[in-house]
Amino acid sequence: MRNKRVADQIIDFVSKTCSNNVFVLTGNGAMYLNDAIELNPDLSYVCVRNEAAAPLAAASENQLTGKHGVVCVTAGPGSTNAFSGLAEVWVDSGSVLVISGQVPLEEIDNYGHSEVEVRSFGIAGVPITKYTNVITKYSKLITDTNEVRGILKKAYIELNTGRPGPVWLDIPLNIQSQVCVDFSIDELISECKLEIAKDTNLSIDANNIESINALLENSKRPLILLGRGVDSIENFAEFKSWLIKSKIPFFTSRVTAHKFPISIENNFGVLGVRGRPWSSTLLKKSDLILSLGSRFPSSIVGPNYAYLDKEVQLISVDIDINEIKRHGSKVSLGINKSLAKITSLLNGFNLELINKNIESWKTEIQKVKSNFLAQSHSQAADSPLNLYWFMSELEKYADPKTVLTTDAGSNYYAAGQSMNFEKLNYEVTSGTFAAMGLSLPLAIGASVAVKNKGGQVFCVTGDGSVELNIQELQTLSTYDLNVKVFVINNGGYASMRTWQETYFDGRYIGSTDDTGTKPLDFFKISKAFNLDYEVIQDSKDFHDKIPLIVGTSQPMLIEVMCDGNQQLLLPMETDLV
């Protein structure tokens, strides 16, 4: 057995504190890290075909397993390629640890003149931690083996406290290979846990609940909004039961929707401009909105709070103080805490009184929801599919282990507006960016997460969007991942055409065959990336083929011929008081 190198020690730390899978693109600058991964008996790895996909895959795995995702990239472009995906992880509060190789330290130090800033150093070296500093909680270049323990400690604490976000460790080649100062990772972890436990001020407490309750008790038309912050709730199942029992109407952000079937009476689904069509009316009428871990984004509150009643009271429980402060006096009560311990405090809410006050509000809004849900999405026979119909029908073929991933464009909106999360329990998607091409890397991470349980992934994507990470189709076939890639064929770049027609007299640019964006031939694409192919032309085709498609465990690309003029549901006008 060789002496334990810094690379081995770091990878050992990873295996004991994060996912047991690493998303990798190997490279000379990370060679000792790569070899340590290969040698570590507790780690497996998946090779992506562009580093851009790695942080997204890792974040998806993180969302489904709760373990920090892990990425390992090489120096220079290997690192910068991961930047954009990591920015997505950052804005969406994903928890991912990136480990990068770097050129030897002496080259970073500019031969002893490290105070001088230059654009690059060594062969393909860049000061990557200075780049990633703005999109991570902690980015650190390791310059000495003596620092390793302290840096890993800091990384652990950042990964496990506060608002989740990525961490980046950059390790020069000659540091990777050095014999590591000996220390026990297990001891380090215990030490970190003790330190974290010391801070008792982190989670919401009984006093906070009392303050919230006092406002809730006086509200006639309250709404609860559940954001990603609810992921931190311990005993979530118990919290969920209480919420249902409470009868207080609640909404979800796009990324929490999958946690609550729409059949729950007081669940009003996704809130916001592209949320459930009824949501805008309810939002405008509400006199109090209690956000649990949502940042009140402009897609919900509107430009200058235009979607809200002027007198509405906003309560924000948010782990990130700045997400409260940004709203200034618009937030009546800001609680800068995590939701971790909320479950044990729920008896602080006076449900009886609250419910007495909101009886008519509940009845009214329940009617709006029921009326809407009673309408089913229309689908003519022998016609290209209505995206809403497709999404709703697809959901029926999910089983409890199925994961849905969605992409930028109309499928993103349609899913948020129509998925009922009755049979489908998991969706991984974007909360903020809705970046084109997102769905495929998310599906890879999801598939890795649910593979051992035999879970399948429905990866819905657009014929324009899928191009942006199309190289990852090869990852699907290489690893034989159980991912069904549903490519919505609507003639490519449909949403671009929409705004070009609406605002610019139909002056197309980069949105039609003639203006530079002819869509791919997906039959040939499937063959090229060694994937099975199917096409769904209409509703009959759907019902004929879907059972067979979801019945296989191989990856497959399914082209879904949809209406090129798909109209998205708009906020609904109602006569609600």
Next chain:
Amino acid sequence: MRNKRVADQIIDFVSKTCSNNVFVLTGNGAMYLNDAIELNPDLSYVCVRNEAAAPLAAASENQLTGKHGVVCVTAGPGSTNAFSGLAEVWVDSGSVLVISGQVPLEEIDNYGHSEVEVRSFGIAGVPITKYTNVITKYSKLITDTNEVRGILKKAYIELNTGRPGPVWLDIPLNIQSQVCVDFSIDELISECKLEIAKDTNLSIDANNIESINALLENSKRPLILLGRGVDSIENFAEFKSWLIKSKIPFFTSRVTAHKFPISIENNFGVLGVRGRPWSSTLLKKSDLILSLGSRFPSSIVGPNYAYLDKEVQLISVDIDINEIKRHGSKVSLGINKSLAKITSLLNGFNLELINKNIESWKTEIQKVKSNFLAQSHSQAADSPLNLYWFMSELEKYADPKTVLTTDAGSNYYAAGQSMNFEKLNYEVTSGTFAAMGLSLPLAIGASVAVKNKGGQVFCVTGDGSVELNIQELQTLSTYDLNVKVFVINNGGYASMRTWQETYFDGRYIGSTDDTGTKPLDFFKISKAFNLDYEVIQDSKDFHDKIPLIVGTSQPMLIEVMCDGNQQLLLPMETDLV
């Protein structure tokens, strides 16, 4: 005619100061910019399939035309996707202007609480200029129509002075659409030119030449090293004639090699660890190296200057002061100037005396070069191709308008070590990163640059590398670009296998079919992206097919079956004094 919007004014500025082509991926957040491009009669555009490719394509066009490349992207992920490519442009001193759409200003301002830093704002908004600040000369968010003129002025000056590098302008949607404060772009340009002309201290002068000459006169074994900085030389043809006439031995960096055929007696080709095999010996023996616009990278000087003689004198003429300072006292004479005006000062060199002193040095090193060049690259019949043989033979099919682009991996090294630039006049490649997947975006930019002149692009890439931007094959077929994509098939990730065999007992990770990186089927890939396909199996195949391949003007993918165990040329040991 509508009122001139800020978007129109900015795009007008672009058309008058930069390339007349914009690399675009359209998006809602950049809609007024997109429409202004569509409407501007002097601009054309090319749609890429991932923003990642756009800065590379624009930089390639910039290198060939001398005009600043232009990229237009949308907010959020559209912007972050361009980050990695732009980092490459930054380290390689490319000149590219990026214009991005941004969410409306009120959302960036956090509803009047702009002092609060949050991770994202609006729908898909991020503070992109804070991200790109580290990889551009100037990054600026436009917050007021009154600022437009001043910001464009600053952008112009940054683009046209100092060490080249990218500039980024970020324009909120509601600023794009506002009626612009009226000002004349032509007047603005005149004003900028006057201002730039005022600074007479920018270029090398007679005194500098005198100082250099004084050192050169005392050198017995001098070398001149030509870096990218020579691109700024006015009357380059005249400078080139003088250099040849001077008989002083010179080397080139990888990115300047194409400017000088190897048959020029005193041209010793590419210098460095993967340069011409003879270069290391000459470098070690030299007593004075005069760098004109090279940063003395570690690939040339070695770790801790190990590739140089301890007593060597280094002279650095560099526009970037930090590239001089980083070497501390190792540089005997540092001149922080551009090379723009050097041509008119060349009579300051005492060529007679210099040449008298270096007679034996010249004779000796000439012998080394001639001996080496006399050997041709071997190629057995009926065998996979020797990459060196392939590159050398391919060069013979170039015409004066042909452009070569190369990628990461063995083809990058082989080209630098073997291209003679006799029939081939242009190569666009990486000077610093050698990022995987680089060659295809560079080829797109190159093709746009030489299209009107009927030029063809030889895009050499690897079977591993090409995957990283494979979506851009669709750009080739959409625009019917005259690009021949030569995919070197060596079993994928050949250079990774090499270090895994050398340093890690052949423990493969992410480098073989069984460890996650099975190469693509390139015949099927060609069909999927609507490209013609050819395969070259051996030398006979090469000679049979190449005339037909280069004789067409359509894009084509050509798979070149190469030796999976290709050995790269190592620095040559010689008995030079």
